[in-house]
Amino acid sequence: MSAPLLTSDNVTLRPHRQSDFDAYWTFFRSPRAQYMDLPADASSAWYGFASEVGSWDLVGQGGWAIETPDGVLAGQIAVTQPPHFPERELGWFLLDGFEGRGLAYAAGVLARDWALAQPNAATLVSYIHRDNTRSIRLAERLGATLDPAAVIFDVGDVVYRYHEEAAA
Numbered sequence: 001m002s003a004p005l006l007t008s009d010n011v012t013l014r015p016h017r018q019s020d021f022d023a024y025w026t027f028f029r030s031p032r033a034q035y036m037d038l039p040a041d042a043s044s045a046w047y048g049f050a051s052e053v054g055s056w057d058l059v060g061q062g063g064w065a066i067e068t069p070d071g072v073l074a075g076q077i078a079v080t081q082p083p084h085f086p087e088r089e090l091g092w093f094l095l096d097g098f099e100g101r102g103l104a105y106a107a108g109v110l111a112r113d114w115a116l117a118q119p120n121a122a123t124l125v126s127y128i129h130r131d132n133t134r135s136i137r138l139a140e141r142l143g144a145t146l147d148p149a150a151v152i153f154d155v156g157d158v159v160y161r162y163h164e165e166a167a168a
Contacts, residue, residue, distance in 0.1 A: 002057070003016070016053050064077050068103065087124070116162065126144060
């Protein structure tokens with residue numbers, strides 16, 4: 001299975017293309033990635049990028065490219081649960097210059113609703129660094145609530161939990 005194409009008036013979530021990698025790697029070398037686990041080098045970034053693409057075939061979920069209505073790559077959103085994640089996660093980032101346009105929210109609604117509609121979709125969370133106030137606000141706008149009892153894998157993170165009624 002490859003990533004399904006999801007669209008709204010504001011964004012398209014599409015499968016990644018190899019040409020997206022340069023923007024992906026540029027993001028991880030920028031201050032915008034300060035709250036994320038950073039790849040050590042371009043090879044490590046490539047493995048991370050390829051896992052976002054390949055996990056669709058392996059487990060039926062992974063990363064999407066966020067594209068603007070005029071076809072410009074704006075970031076990534078993903079529904080993933082690699083082995084070190086206690087639960088399935090909704091995670092995102094926007095490239096420089098794309099904040100403040102509602103793109104992350106529109107992408108979040110599409111990905112959240114897709115994830116919660118999947119069979120056996122018992123859980124969906126966002127692991128967010130406790131100092132990343134913009135991502136915390138976005139998770140809250142998407143209907144997630146802080147879950148202080150949730151298991152974390154990174155001591156700097158808080159967990160925001162999505163509920164099926166958020167997608168209604």
